Amino acid sequence: MGRTLFSKVWDSHAVRRLPTGQTQLFVGLHLVHEVTSPQAFDMLRLRGLGVPFPERTVATVDHIVPTDAQERPFADPMAEEMLSALERNCRDFGIPLHGLGSEAQGIVHVIGPELGLTQPGMTIACGDSHTSTHGAFGAVALGIGTSQVRDVLASQCLALEPLKVRRVAVEGRLRPGVTAKDVALEVLRRLGVKGGAGYAYEYGGSAVRALSMDERMTLCNMAIEGGARVGYVNPDETTFAYLSGRRFAPSVAAWDRAVAWWRSIASDPDAPYDDDVVLAAAEVEPNVTWGINPGQSTAVGGRVPRPVDVPAEERAGVEEALAYMGFSGGEPIAGTRIDVAFIGSCTNGRLSDLRAAADVLRGRRVAPHVRALAVPGSVAVKAAAEREGLDEVFRAAGFEWRHAGCSMCLAMNPDRLEGRQVCASTSNRNFKGRQGSPTGRTLLMSPAMVAAAAVEGAVVDVRTLLSTEGQV
Amino acid sequence: MSSIVRVAGTALPLRGDDIDTDRIIPARFLKAVTFEGLGAHAFEDDRRALRGTHPFERPEHAAASILLVNRNFGCGSSREHAPQALVRRGIRAIVGEGYSEIFFGNAVALGLPCVTVAHGDALALQEIVESAPGTPCSVDLETLSVSAGERTFACSLPEATRQAFLSDGWDGLNALLQRPEEVRAVAERLPYVTGF
DSSP states (O other): OOOOHHHHHHHHHEEEOOOOOOOEEEEEEEEEEETTSSHOOOHHHHTOOOOGGGGGGEEEEEOOOSOOOSSOOOOOOOOHHHHHHHHHHHHHHHEEEEEETOTTTBBBHHHHHTTTTTOOOOOOESSGGGGGGGGGGTOOOOOOHHHHHHHHHOOOOOEEEEEEEEEEEESOOTTTTOOOHHHHHHHHHHHOOOTTTTEEEEEHHHHHHTTTTTHHHHHHHHHGTOOOOOEEEEOOOHHHHHHOOOOTSOOOHHHHHHHHHHHHTSOOOOOOOOOEEEGGGGGOOOEEOOSSSOOEEEETHHHHHHHGOOOHHHHHHHHHHHHHHHHHHHSSTTTOOOOOOOOOOOOSSSSSHHHHHHHHHOOOOOTOOOOOEEESBBBHHHHHHHTTHHHHHHHTTOOOOSSSSSGGTSSSSOOOOOOEEEEEESSSSTTTTTTSSTTEEEEEOOOOHOOOOOOOOOOOOHHHHTTTTTOO | OOOEEEEEEEEEEEEOOOOOOHEEEEEEOOOSOTTTTGGTTTTTHHHHHHOOOOOOGGGGTTTEEEEOOOOOBSSSOOOTTHHHHHHHHHHHHHEEBBOOOOHHHHHTTTTTTEEEOHHHHHHHHHHHHSTTTOOOOEEEETEEEEEEEEEEEBBOOOOOHHHHHTTTOTTTHHHHTOOOHHHHHHHOOHHHHTTT
């Protein structure tokens, strides 16, 4: 009987069975940022503990950094205090920090892969739920809380129970104008925001194999939105080609041995799965959320549901979402007026995302009433985009071109919605208040769809813009 | 640290599926280097939106120590600030239909048991406490039962987690620190640690 990647990685990192019955699991890469770590470092000091594997730990700053003016000290004294605390903690415990001003700084889930830190077969933990992103490389990567950040710092281990594995196969070819973000939203609509509880999602099928690493990261990033703490794709030639030559990837001398091991940890063809789901790639349309969780979406040509359209047990949730979003139910999602367009985040802040948006924006202007932000996911993404002139495309279209950071995904920095503004956003969560205004509204979609909405001033099928240029 | 066998007190019903951690504690309150003071901000925006009618705002639930929720409670962001805010608000146990895994794990690390009950039982418990807010309630991890007044309901908790609470092992760090040589041995067998 074959084995899944999850089971191989789990077994090779298991230290022992704990008295409670949980597994003590070794963590191969621990990523740290400024928001969920200061209390963990203080807990170490309180108990007189050190960090035994500082070289397996890497820190950066992303959540609180302003993306316009980055001079120190920050205008926000709390943000300054948090950044100073991380700098002090990394210094005290010998942890490498890619801080502000470093060419390697950026959103933790963007820099791990682009530095080659994230590799197949690893266990990866970070005090951030979107750690599932790193599963795109065939790692078992999961988000943890601050007490567990403390555990990993002090022991390089976590106490966990194994997950079941659900294979999510996307077969066939995605149609032009349909992206990994649309697949992620499709999976959430079909399997629900709690359907993944207890599971790791193994994404496979011909459509997933055809995705680039950036796209696989988008897909795995949103596994957590479906309740699956871990999402992964088996490593293949696309993975190896991405990693080759990156700063912390294996050396040329070790490369062949590394690739051989990476191949060996992929799921076997006869591996057993606890559950199996198949989606037809050709049926996926550009998706847009209409509600207050990422499972509440529709194809761009569809309508916002009415409470009577959904099963009785979902009705209260739909009513709450419609009331918050200001929809009456039954209206087409296309044509929904937006106030803000946000392109960025760990979901869609990579170079290919910026290129996709720029392709829509070339020769066009953002609607006069829309405020539009393009925020690269890392300093390296920003530099690469500028080498291609993408910054000029965004600026010429009327976008603000910013420094790297989490920005308007989560409102821990100056970028936030005001009042009841509606934001077309490439981020991952449309929760109430998520983008910083307690009454702000978020419509999640792909980078190309956000660019199209920015131009139109309202939700629109990006394919109608692309086809007029004969690009489809 | 001490073992956690039973939580008794009054309860606070909070209806709704998929209540995410951004709602439990909005992100602006994460801008701090400690968890102090979070209790006062639990559900701040939801409370403001409901103008005094939110269960966390009602005086009859001010002293409640058991939170009654529905499905997928604590989904979204991994912020431990969410269970920290609830504990600092006085919550000592949660009874519901289901939890996000990250929230559940964070709660365990704080000594906050989150037990699961059937859909109908969750609704029944919420109804009992809504009609009689002072009803004495308890969560018993030894017998895996939840009581509200005269009624008792079965609840579940993964056995490893239950043992962790009963045996004073819920702060898992001590156990993780016990065999450093075994941790080194695992690390040295991993090709990416040794340079392939």
